Amino acid sequence: xxxxxxxxxxxxxxxxxxxxxxxxxxxxxxxxxxxxxxxxxxxxxxxxxxxxxxxxxxxxxxxxxxxxxxxxxxxxxxxxxxxxxxxxxxxxxxxxxxxxxxxxxxxxxxxxxxxxxxxxxxxxxxxxxxxxxxxxxxxxxxxxxxxxxxxxxxxxxxxxxxxxxxxxxxxxxxxxxxxxxxxxxxxxxxxxxxxxxxxxxxxxxxxxxxxxxxxxxxxxxxxxxxxxxxxxxxxxxxxxxxxxxxxxxxxxxxxxxxxxxxxxxxxxxxxxxxxxxxxxxxxxxxxxxxxxxxxxxxxxxxxxxxxxxxxxxxxxxxxxxxxxxxxxxxxxxxxxxxxxxxxxxxxxxxxxxxxxxxxxxxxxxxxxxxxxxxxxxxxxxxxxxxxxxxxxxxxxxxxxxxxxxxxxxxxxxxxxxxxxxxxxxxxxxxxxxxxxxxxxxxxxxxxxxxxxxxxxxxxxxxxxxxxxxxxxx
Amino acid sequence: xxxxxxxxxxxxxxxxxxxxxxxxxxxxxxxxxxxxxxxxxxxxxxxxxxxxxxxxxxxxxxxxxxxxxxxxxxxxxxxxxxxxxxxxxxxxxxxxxxxxxxxxxxxxxxxxxxxxxxxxxxxxxxxxxxxxxxxxxxxxxxxxxxxxxxxxxxxxxxxxxxxxxxxxxxxxxxxxxxxxxxxxxxxxxxxxxxxxxxxxxxxxxxxxxxxxxxxxxxxxxxxxxxxxxxxxxxxxxxxxxxxxxxxxxxxxxxxxxxxxxxxxxxxxxxxxxxxxxxxxxxxxxxxxxxxxxxxxxxxxxxxxxxxxxxxxxxxxxxxxxxxxxxxxxxxxxxxxxxxxxxxxxxxxxxxxxxxxxxxxxxxxxxxxxxxxxxxxxxxxxxxxxxxxxxxxxxxxxxxxxxxxxxxxxxxxxxxxxxxxxxxxxxxxxxxxxxxxxxxxxxxxxxxxxxxxxxxxxxxxxxxxxxxxxxxxx
Numbered sequence: 001x002x003x004x005x006x007x008x009x010x011x012x013x014x015x016x017x018x019x020x021x022x023x024x025x026x027x028x029x030x031x032x033x034x035x036x037x038x039x040x041x042x043x044x045x046x047x048x049x050x051x052x053x054x055x056x057x058x059x060x061x062x063x064x065x066x067x068x069x070x071x072x073x074x075x076x077x078x079x080x081x082x083x084x085x086x087x088x089x090x091x092x093x094x095x096x097x098x099x100x101x102x103x104x105x106x107x108x109x110x111x112x113x114x115x116x117x118x119x120x121x122x123x124x125x126x127x128x129x130x131x132x133x134x135x136x137x138x139x140x141x142x143x144x145x146x147x148x149x150x151x152x153x154x155x156x157x158x159x160x161x162x163x164x165x166x167x168x169x170x171x172x173x174x175x176x177x178x179x180x181x182x183x184x185x186x187x188x189x190x191x192x193x194x195x196x197x198x199x200x201x202x203x204x205x206x207x208x209x210x211x212x213x214x215x216x217x218x219x220x221x222x223x224x225x226x227x228x229x230x231x232x233x234x235x236x237x238x239x240x241x242x243x244x245x246x247x248x249x250x251x252x253x254x255x256x257x258x259x260x261x262x263x264x265x266x267x268x269x270x271x272x273x274x275x276x277x278x279x280x281x282x283x284x285x286x287x288x289x290x291x292x293x294x295x296x297x298x299x300x301x302x303x304x305x306x307x308x309x310x311x312x313x314x315x316x317x318x319x320x321x322x323x324x325x326x327x328x329x330x331x332x333x334x335x336x337x338x339x340x341x342x343x344x345x346x347x348x349x350x351x352x353x354x355x356x357x358x359x360x361x362x363x364x365x366x367x368x369x370x371x372x373x374x375x376x377x378x379x380x381x382x383x384x385x386x387x388x389x390x391x392x393x394x395x396x397x398x399x400x401x402x403x404x405x406x407x408x409x410x411x412x413x414x415x416x417x418x419x420x421x422x423x424x425x426x427x428x429x430x431x432x433x434x435x436x437x438x439x440x441x442x443x444x445x446x447x448x449x450x451x452x453x454x455x456x457x458x459x460x461x462x463x464x465x466x467x468x469x470x471x472x473x
Numbered sequence: 474x475x476x477x478x479x480x481x482x483x484x485x486x487x488x489x490x491x492x493x494x495x496x497x498x499x500x501x502x503x504x505x506x507x508x509x510x511x512x513x514x515x516x517x518x519x520x521x522x523x524x525x526x527x528x529x530x531x532x533x534x535x536x537x538x539x540x541x542x543x544x545x546x547x548x549x550x551x552x553x554x555x556x557x558x559x560x561x562x563x564x565x566x567x568x569x570x571x572x573x574x575x576x577x578x579x580x581x582x583x584x585x586x587x588x589x590x591x592x593x594x595x596x597x598x599x600x601x602x603x604x605x606x607x608x609x610x611x612x613x614x615x616x617x618x619x620x621x622x623x624x625x626x627x628x629x630x631x632x633x634x635x636x637x638x639x640x641x642x643x644x645x646x647x648x649x650x651x652x653x654x655x656x657x658x659x660x661x662x663x664x665x666x667x668x669x670x671x672x673x674x675x676x677x678x679x680x681x682x683x684x685x686x687x688x689x690x691x692x693x694x695x696x697x698x699x700x701x702x703x704x705x706x707x708x709x710x711x712x713x714x715x716x717x718x719x720x721x722x723x724x725x726x727x728x729x730x731x732x733x734x735x736x737x738x739x740x741x742x743x744x745x746x747x748x749x750x751x752x753x754x755x756x757x758x759x760x761x762x763x764x765x766x767x768x769x770x771x772x773x774x775x776x777x778x779x780x781x782x783x784x785x786x787x788x789x790x791x792x793x794x795x796x797x798x799x800x801x802x803x804x805x806x807x808x809x810x811x812x813x814x815x816x817x818x819x820x821x822x823x824x825x826x827x828x829x830x831x832x833x834x835x836x837x838x839x840x841x842x843x844x845x846x847x848x849x850x851x852x853x854x855x856x857x858x859x860x861x862x863x864x865x866x867x868x869x870x871x872x873x874x875x876x877x878x879x880x881x882x883x884x885x886x887x888x889x890x891x892x893x894x895x896x897x898x899x900x901x902x903x904x905x906x907x908x909x910x911x912x913x914x915x916x917x918x919x920x921x922x923x924x925x926x927x928x929x930x931x932x933x934x935x936x937x938x939x940x941x942x943x944x945x946x
Contacts, residue, residue, distance in 0.1 A: 106829070108716055109830040109861075110719075159663060160662075166669070167636075180924075181921060182925070183921070184919060187897060188828070188829065188861060188897075189827065189862070190628050190862045190903050191827065191899045192625065192628075192901050192902065193899055193900065193913075193918060194922065194923070194926050194944060195925075195926045195929060196669075196675065197922050199639075199669045199672035200669055203668070203669050204669075208668075219724070220724070239581060243581055246583075247693060248768060250693045251692070292723075294721070294725060295721060296775075354662065354663045355661070356579070356584070357581060357582040358579055358581050358582050384663070387663050388661060388663070389663045424660060424661075427666065428666050429663035429665065432665045433665070437666075441666055441667060445667060446655055446657060448649060448653045448654060449655050449657060449668075449670050452649060452655070452670055452933060455933055456673075459929055459932035460925060460928055460929070471667060
């Protein structure tokens, strides 16, 4: 662990070697995470403009034994970007916000190279400018930065078709804990020359180094897009619809999201301006599905045919198929506003689990039953069901507040994660471990893997300066 | 490095703890690699039947400081599976050939779990039995085993669409160098719970542990397949055709292979029974292309349309489109027999490079020019051009033998790899480093990455028993 703080005397000592505006006292915005769950330690933030400056900063911190918290867009949901108050040493926040250059775009190669501080929406836009797709897409895309997305291996709504963030990365540039720069910004689809350092850094949540640049995969844009909301028979029918859709549409399915009546109820209560797909009728279980097709196929026709077949098999009972771009946006607004409605209701406990696809129905049934025994909670179970990934969130009964139930949070979290583990699932599908889920990692993680992680961490960061206190139990 | 040999006294000491047939003197087949480049050290082979037995063997070797060479199907092309004669200590060959069980298939989840010793063709067949595709496909699929394919992150002909072997793996079971079993056989598409040990082991060529089982991704089978051979204007036109095809067919292109006149010449000379696509006419540059389409699209029509457009743009001059499954097989036989024809001619030097796609034409032109200055060689440049991966192989002039030119091999290899490196490419796209390319890794590898690799190796395998002498300089 770090032996010193990034206090004013440390910053003063360093500042002569850097541009005058490198260091600042960390404002409140750096010390909060999106759900407001805890307060970060008030220290300093460094805002380098180049990889070289990052390297110099890391070297100086390494020498002094000062911790570093790499900071991207600040959108992480497990506190990986926040060093909490009360730790013995205050780390330096290293924000990549000034490294926002798209370094190069190679449309013919379907490659884009970006600084780590580029905001996801800007990468999407740069890809679109050359008629390509960068498929990573999630609610925080307007503020999340690619370095943080890689550091946490973010998921989102297009994983089913295009994979997680790690699958979209061809190469990295990173500053390792000793301050040396690894230049791995390859534009190659195949490169079998030694250990996969790229994937080791991706998802390590800043504990093994600071990502400063990335070489990213672009994709051809599908010729046409289609979106539908299907009302399914029950939770189990989600998998039946997915199987049927896959057999019909192969890999053309970009998104396959589960929504539950509770989500629509919450929208009606808290965000009534969001137009709901079946008006005031809120079906129990729905699937929001996106497809992207090659030339020669019509997405509306494909979705209609799928509906007819799925209805004949008793899988779906109703559907709305978007007839326009505007309607597609409307359907997606429902899905995207559910987390905000959740936030306004206030969850007693929220979860980011994934289980093997075949275990999803049994997971949902078992958890519902177990929670019913704890109390009369409302459950909003939604998310990336095509990936086996559910955001299974538990809310107080109507008219009551989450604050009345905070004593139950721990028990609920435990039972949800226990059942997920029993079914071969995980306690963190796409959010990572950060600081919030370290105890879970210790409880549910494979001990041999944990020992290997610890050995790797000690080997690459013997002073423990990189994101101290995060991930590793 | 190991401090002791797996000699008869070591094996005798161990044998009481294992089934009687666990150990045997290694026959010649374990001591050769496919191109017959060197001879392995004659020692013992262990053939465990279970992960537990692998664990016991590794523990025993670790205690005794005896090296282990993990052995799959023996098809590796860089000597990773062969500990050469002349090393101070003879390692134990640990063959996975008795671990050939497909443990489970989950068609609904598109997941298959297999022992590490299952032959690739058997995995393909098990997937086909449930109407799914396991897309990894390469010339040695009848003998390569999945553990070795993962250990080397094998490539093959379908990488363009489905990725390298690492992209097809959801989870691993592996015995780490201390003999402990990591159970990471997840069936999850999303699991962000700590460092990516899976990808660290994949491609580490047995130097960090022994893979004993894998959880693999299956895919829906495309509704219809199409194959064509296009005659392209010149090497540069390969990229133009790829761009055009991608814009028309999106991700439906499964394979995009370059073939050169020399390959057809060699076939005519050495394997005249292989039917060549344009008979005795051998065009200079050709692309063999495979597409797999969803329902509602006709592959022959799609390929014809592509041809018409590409001809209009001056990209292609001729084409044959397969009219039947038999003709598809015929076209593929040409591609698949080229390496055998190469072998019979006898290469002075062969290469497995990849460069950024946009640099391919300049790579081909520069290397041809540079080699012409060394001597009057024949060049067969072919391979997975859609991935930027070329097998750029250099042969003696007609009527002469490779043995006359072995003095030039080193210089040719150097110039090919130098030019590849200058263009941002690699000296090993899909074959790995093994023992044959260690000096290349030292010459071309990023020093910061190499230092990190060494630190990781020392941390996980402090005694250096896992595949000693492979990969790490």
